[in-house]
Amino acid sequence: xxxxxxxxxxxxxxxxxxxxxxxxxxxxxxxxxxxxxxxxxxxxxxxxxxxxxxxxxxxxxxxxxxxxxxxxxx
Numbered sequence: 224x225x226x227x228x229x230x231x232x233x234x235x236x237x238x239x240x241x242x243x244x245x246x247x248x249x250x251x252x253x254x255x256x257x258x259x260x261x262x263x264x265x266x267x268x269x270x271x272x273x274x275x276x277x278x279x280x281x282x283x284x285x286x287x288x289x290x291x292x293x294x295x296x297x
Contacts, residue, residue, distance in 0.1 A: 225268030225283045226260050233280035234258055240272035240281055 226248070229240075236256035241249045249272060250261040258281075260266070273281040 225266040225270065225285065226263065226272060226281060227284050228282040229258050229260065230280045230282075231255075231257050233278045235278055235280075237277065239275050239277065243271045243275045245269060245271065 229249075234257040236251070236258075238251060238256070238258070240258050241251055246262070246265045246267055246269075248260060248262040248265040249258050251257065252259055258272075268283065268285045270283050273279075273283045
């Protein structure tokens with residue numbers, strides 16, 4: 224949905240994007256510590272990762288899907 228690209232060349236593995244993602248869609252690579260998109264479908268296009276990235280390594284696009292939202296059950 225929102226996150227379309229994370230540049231590994233620009234990413235400095237600070238983890239700010241991962242900490243700021245309210246949907247927990249991003250993860251850190253085990254070897255490099257750099258962010259990657261683990262759960263793309265969970266992204267809600269909030270742009271917090273892109274906004275908070277100090278090196279502008281993340282590119283987001285607003286996008287809308289035509290799927291019916293599922294109720295979240297605990």
